Amino acid sequence: MKILLVGAGGVGAAFASIAARRDFFEQIVIADYDASRAEKAAAQDERYVGAQVDASSQESVAALVREHGITHVMNAVDPVFNMSIFNGAFEAGADYLDMAMSLSKPHPEAPYEKTGVKLGDEQFAVASDWESAGRLALVGIGVEPGLSDVFARYAADHLFSEIDELGTRDGANLTVTDEAGNEIFAPSFSMWTTIEECLNPPVIWQDGEWHTTAPFSEPEVFDFPEGIGPVECVNVEHEEVLLMPRWVDCKRATFKYGLGDEFINILKVLNTLGLDRTEKVRVKGVEVSPRDVVAAVLPDPATVGPRMKGKTCAGLWVTGTGKDGEPRSTYLYHVVDNEQTMAEYGHQCVVWQTAINPVVALELLSRGTWSGAGVLGPEAFDAVPFLDLLTEYGSPWGQKELD
Amino acid sequence: MKILLVGAGGVGAAFASIAARRDFFEQIVIADYDASRAEKAAAQDERYVGAQVDASSQESVAALVREHGITHVMNAVDPVFNMSIFNGAFEAGADYLDMAMSLSKPHPEAPYEKTGVKLGDEQFAVASDWESAGRLALVGIGVEPGLSDVFARYAADHLFSEIDELGTRDGANLTVTDEAGNEIFAPSFSMWTTIEECLNPPVIWQDGEWHTTAPFSEPEVFDFPEGIGPVECVNVEHEEVLLMPRWVDCKRATFKYGLGDEFINILKVLNTLGLDRTEKVRVKGVEVSPRDVVAAVLPDPATVGPRMKGKTCAGLWVTGTGKDGEPRSTYLYHVVDNEQTMAEYGHQCVVWQTAINPVVALELLSRGTWSGAGVLGPEAFDAVPFLDLLTEYGSPWGQKELD
Numbered sequence: 001m002k003i004l005l006v007g008a009g010g011v012g013a014a015f016a017s018i019a020a021r022r023d024f025f026e027q028i029v030i031a032d033y034d035a036s037r038a039e040k041a042a043a044q045d046e047r048y049v050g051a052q053v054d055a056s057s058q059e060s061v062a063a064l065v066r067e068h069g070i071t072h073v074m075n076a077v078d079p080v081f082n083m084s085i086f087n088g089a090f091e092a093g094a095d096y097l098d099m100a101m102s103l104s105k106p107h108p109e110a111p112y113e114k115t116g117v118k119l120g121d122e123q124f125a126v127a128s129d130w131e132s133a134g135r136l137a138l139v140g141i142g143v144e145p146g147l148s149d150v151f152a153r154y155a156a157d158h159l160f161s162e163i164d165e166l167g168t169r170d171g172a173n174l175t176v177t178d179e180a181g182n183e184i185f186a187p188s189f190s191m192w193t194t195i196e197e198c199l200n201p202p203v204i205w206q207d208g209e210w211h212t213t214a215p216f217s218e219p220e221v222f223d224f225p226e227g228i229g230p231v232e233c234v235n236v237e238h239e240e241v242l243l244m245p246r247w248v249d250c251k252r253a254t255f256k257y258g259l260g261d262e263f264i265n266i267l268k269v270l271n272t273l274g275l276d277r278t279e280k281v282r283v284k285g286v287e288v289s290p291r292d293v294v295a296a297v298l299p300d301p302a303t304v305g306p307r308m309k310g311k312t313c314a315g316l317w318v319t320g321t322g323k324d325g326e327p328r329s330t331y332l333y334h335v336v337d338n339e340q341t342m343a344e345y346g347h348q349c350v351v352w353q354t355a356i357n358p359v360v361a362l363e364l365l366s367r368g369t370w371s372g373a374g375v376l377g378p379e380a381f382d383a384v385p386f387l388d389l390l391t392e393y394g395s396p397w398g399q400k401e402l403d
Numbered sequence: 404m405k406i407l408l409v410g411a412g413g414v415g416a417a418f419a420s421i422a423a424r425r426d427f428f429e430q431i432v433i434a435d436y437d438a439s440r441a442e443k444a445a446a447q448d449e450r451y452v453g454a455q456v457d458a459s460s461q462e463s464v465a466a467l468v469r470e471h472g473i474t475h476v477m478n479a480v481d482p483v484f485n486m487s488i489f490n491g492a493f494e495a496g497a498d499y500l501d502m503a504m505s506l507s508k509p510h511p512e513a514p515y516e517k518t519g520v521k522l523g524d525e526q527f528a529v530a531s532d533w534e535s536a537g538r539l540a541l542v543g544i545g546v547e548p549g550l551s552d553v554f555a556r557y558a559a560d561h562l563f564s565e566i567d568e569l570g571t572r573d574g575a576n577l578t579v580t581d582e583a584g585n586e587i588f589a590p591s592f593s594m595w596t597t598i599e600e601c602l603n604p605p606v607i608w609q610d611g612e613w614h615t616t617a618p619f620s621e622p623e624v625f626d627f628p629e630g631i632g633p634v635e636c637v638n639v640e641h642e643e644v645l646l647m648p649r650w651v652d653c654k655r656a657t658f659k660y661g662l663g664d665e666f667i668n669i670l671k672v673l674n675t676l677g678l679d680r681t682e683k684v685r686v687k688g689v690e691v692s693p694r695d696v697v698a699a700v701l702p703d704p705a706t707v708g709p710r711m712k713g714k715t716c717a718g719l720w721v722t723g724t725g726k727d728g729e730p731r732s733t734y735l736y737h738v739v740d741n742e743q744t745m746a747e748y749g750h751q752c753v754v755w756q757t758a759i760n761p762v763v764a765l766e767l768l769s770r771g772t773w774s775g776a777g778v779l780g781p782e783a784f785d786a787v788p789f790l791d792l793l794t795e796y797g798s799p800w801g802q803k804e805l806d
């Protein structure tokens with residue numbers, strides 16, 4: 001297995017550190033638009049080599065695949081570049097993995113009622129091409145989507161006879177301080193992606209079809225495990241809602257994110273001002289995308305780890321009828337403590353938690369435990385070997401019955 | 404009188420439209436970084452000519468003064484360019500007017516207690532050079548500072564024997580709608596300047612010295628006249644506080660701005676994220692100032708007039724002892740209705756209200772009614788001819804006794 005890792009940012013660098021401890025691959029070519037960032041991530045392992053790539057160019061990606069005889073392209077950049085990397089991998093005959101799907105476009109007339117172009121639509125549209133070519137695109141294999149989707153498959157196979165709702169619930173108690181010890185605003189994940197998912201109309205699967213609602217709708221306090229406690233969660237557009245119903249029977253699928261009041265207010269203000277926009281504006285002789293500027297002024301999520309404290313939890317709340325015919329409500333989850341990932345890997349917990357899942361998936365693909373062709377989500381594969389290997393990596397998952 | 408107007412934005416264009424109705428000058432050279440914007444403003448009057456200028460370059464300003472034999476430089480750009488225009492005028496031997504003074508720098512250790520570099524310090528530092536050269540720099544001659552300072556002089560000369568507080572109070576009931584008629588966020592004045600004045604530590608004159616407080620401090624509901632009604636006002640850094648005590652005896656001088664909750668929240672979020680910063684950041688290969696980007700994504704204040712409704716009020720609340728020895732509390736004010744300025748001049752009320760005052764001042768200077776040398780504020784001159792001429796322009800002021 002020869003892997004091309006596109007992107008050496010927060011998640012990409014954590015992927016490289018986690019994979020460095022495993023022996024299932026021959027080589028990883030770490031490519032970034034900023035070659036020095038790629039070289040830095042590549043310096044830690046003899047099987048790594050750094051390269052420069054333009055992720056917006058299908059040709060640039062395909063050329064690297066051909067040059068290095070790549071078998072698997074691992075996409076670890078903002079999803080705005082998904083299609084060029086996805087198509088570049090296909091063009092050059094490699095398999096493909098990403099952690100977020102191709103972007104949505106709101107319905108032109110009823111954005112908060114009906115779906116327009118859905119997350120992943122562009123990728124699923126060419127699924128038959130991938131299938132006939134015998135190539136695999138494993139989409140959405142981070143932590144959310146990713147591990148949450150593995151939990152959905154596990155719940156359907158081993159815990160429930162009938163599922164009412166597959167409700168992904170994400171919450172944390174992370175705080176970041178500045179050099180002087182004062183708490184500051186510093187997103188733990190790509191601000192570009194956070195704006196994208198939080199301000200787009202949230203999508204919900206209900207009774208056999210998808211519909212949308214208004215941003216930040218249906219607030220709900222969810223009590224997260226392992227000391228995180230209650231966090232207010234709101235509907236957010238997320239891939240799980242588009243992936244899970246394709247492979248797992250359920251009446252309803254939702255994604256709620258524990259954003260908190262301050263973050264919701266910030267996102268609303270960015271939206272009010274138009275600073276969430278991606279189209280470039282002219283500013284004193286140069287052209288920039290306002291959203292890129294917002295991301296640029298904030299601390300780089302890849303660098304805040306040493307000043308971050310707390311735990312993050314990704315999980316799936318499943319309700320329905322258990323295998324015993326009784327009503328059941330179960331939360332399947334994965335909690336990561338920033339102190340631990342910083343000490344053991346030197347990466348902050350949110351990017352580390354995202355990055356570990358594609359490493360596990362690639363190891364299962366290299367063993368042949370997981371195999372397939374087409375455009376497939378994580379729930380298209382057997383969950384048990386994934387969850388076992390995740391535990392073997394030293395990062396166990398949990399299960400909690402709710403009232 | 405030959406005037407160089409630097410800046411053909413909202414205020415500059417309104418200045419040109421107001422001056423076009425008066426006959427006290429021979430020529431106005433309208434200069435802007437964007438030559439087409441200057442040409443557009445210059446097209447309305449035969450005495451106008453358009454030109455290109457780099458307001459950040461003292462040489463560029465001085466060259467235009469020399470080329471056209473300019474007697475008065477009228478600065479109508481963001482105050483970040485004040486010193487190059489101020490110095491360019493002096494170098495080339497012209498008098499100078501602006502509507503905001505040179506910028507402040509917070510105290511390095513106690514920004515919310517002590518003043519650092521104050522508004523106008525850089526200009527007052529060279530006052531003796533202007534005085535010896537017999538040249539006049541009339542600083543802060545917009546509406547606030549400007550008309551508010553004229554009110555201070557008027558109150559001292561004609562209404563009060565002793566002044567406790569000179570409290571500038573600014574409020575409005577303006578709303579802006581989009582093409583579909585939905586209310587939108589659109590500042591009625593330069594967003595760059597609004598961020599500067601609202602996020603800097605507010606300055607207060609008290610018992611013979613200046614000190615600072617925290618942004619948005621000492622909220623107070625002030626009841627504005629002519630149907631605007633009560634608006635919550637907070638302390639904001641403003642030139643009046645630095646100007647009035649230099650020429651008018653008072654125990655206290657303050658400036659409070661009726662920002663409203665939504666605007667305060669937006670400013671706080673911009674500050675939290677660092678989007679108020681002026682230092683350039685690198686964004687995907689280009690360098691931009693985040694604050695310039697914020698200004699660029701918002702509707703241009705010069706263009707929102709047709710979709711704006713309501714009135715704006717600038718004024719000075721004076722408390723102390725009246726000429727009769729009795730306690731007195733008087734609000735001197737100037738209210739402008741957007742509907743009227745749009746219909747009569749095609750400019751929205753906030754920029755129009757700012758622009759009319761330097762036109763009046765220049766007319767008084769051309770008549771010799773006002774004269775002087777050095778760096779002087781509006782309160783250094785007799786208020787009565789100014790207020791009379793303002794009324795003659797068709798824009799009367801008001802006076803209201805408060806309880």
